[in-house]
Amino acid sequence: MESVFLFIHLISAVGLGFYLLLPFVSGQANNLPVLRSMNRIGTYLLIVQFLTGGYLVSKYDLSVAWMVVSIVLLLAIFALTGIMGKKMKEGNTSSVQTLSAVNAVLLVVTVYIMSHPDVI
Ligand code: HEM
Numbered sequence: 001m002e003s004v005f006l007f008i009h010l011i012s013a014v015g016l017g018f019y020l021l022l023p024f025v026s027g028q029a030n031n032l033p034v035l036r037s038m039n040r041i042g043t044y045l046l047i048v049q050f051l052t053g054g055y056l057v058s059k060y061d062l063s064v065a066w067m068v069v070s071i072v073l074l075l076a077i078f079a080l081t082g083i084m085g086k087k088m089k090e091g092n093t094s095s096v097q098t099l100s101a102v103n104a105v106l107l108v109v110t111v112y113i114m115s116h117p118d119v120i
Contacts, residue, residue: 002059009052012045013114019077019107022100029093036088039081046078065120066113073110077103 018038025031053074057067080103087095113119 002056005052005055009049009056012048012052013111015045016042016049016107018042019081019100020104023097023104026088026096026100027093029091032088032091032093032096035096036085039085039088043078043081043085046074046081050074060117062117063120066117069113069120070110073106073113077106077110080106 019042022035022039026035050071053070057070080099084096084099084103087099
């Protein structure tokens with residue numbers, strides 16, 4: 001069961017790779033409608049990460065600090081995707097570019113923490 005959850009968690013993380021590309025494609029106003037649809041799917045993937053990650057933490061021996069940092073990062077990314085969705089709707093490319101750059105950095109930090117469970 002654990003390997004099934006980890007597999008779903010990993011496939012969902014691959015889908016979230018969209019957020020690493022977003023800063024490079026969000027400068028053009030024409031792109032915003034399709035990016036907005038993809039951003040909505042991204043929020044669903046974050047919920048998948050929360051649910052599968054919640055199951056996985058119960059199976060691994062991780063520190064409380066690791067869990068807290070992971071959840072805070074996930075919530076920060078979730079909040080940014082929500083704000084970006086609003087900015088995409090308004091057609092505000094410069095805000096989307098700035099927010100998506102911050103979001104990409106947070107995603108990289110999250111994957112680093114995920115792949116180094118004993119870092120904290
Ligand atoms: C943006 C959100 C997230 C992304 C992109 C993400 C990504 C990943 C990746 C790539 C791995 C595999 C690491 C490896 O095996 O080397 C992993 C493992 C794991 N994730 Fe997440 N994750 C996210 C959120 C969460 C959350 C919120 C939790 C729970 C608090 C969580 C719990 C875990 C656990 C327990 C593992 C397995 C232990 C480990 O290898 O560190 N994840 N995650």
